[in-house]
Amino acid sequence: MKIKELLGSDKKRSLGIYILLLLGVALLAFGSLPRPEKSAPAAAIETRTNAADYMTELEQRLSRTLSTIDGAGRVEVLLVAENGGSIDVQQDGSGDSSKTVVLNSQGGSEALVLAENAPAVRGALVVAEGAGNDRVKAELSEAAATALGIGAHRVKVYKMRN
Secondary structure: OOHHHHHOOOHHHHHHHHHHHHHHHHHHHHHOOOOOOOOOOHHHHOOOOOHHHHHHHHHHHHHHHHOOOOOOOOEEEEEEEOOOOEEEEOEEOOHHHOEEOEEEEOOEEEEOEEEEEOOOEEEEEEEEHHHHOHHHHHHHHHHHHHHHOOOHHHEEEEEOOO
C-alpha cells in the first residue's frame, strides 16, 4: 500500500499526519540531546580514605589556625567525633526491593556514590601555651567553636604545661 493511498485525498488529514510525524521526530531529537551535568559540591567530590584521616587533618588545620591567635603560642587540638561519617549511594527502586546502583569498570565494580558525609564533631579539647591568659583562653574557645560549628560549651581550653 502506497503512502498516498493511506493518506487519501483529504488535505487536512494529510497535513495533520505530517505535523504529528514532525512532532515525533522533534521529540526524538530533543530526547537525545546531551543534558548539562549538575556540578557537585566540592566537599562531595573530595574523598577521604576514612573518618580517622579526616579528623586528623581537621585537628592539624585547627591547631595551625588557633596558634596564629595573638598570645596563643603552640596549640594542640583533640576532636571527638559524634559518628564515623556516612556515604550516600544511588538506590534503584524503592521500598523493600531497592538495590544499590553498581558501576562496572575494568574488571571491578563499585557503588555509585552520591555524597560522602564527614563525621560530625561532638566536642573539642584545646591545649595552648597561652591559655593561662583569660583573654587568650576565651578567644581560643570562641574561634574553635566557630570553626567547628559547635556550641562553645562543647569546647574546653587548657594551659599547656611547660
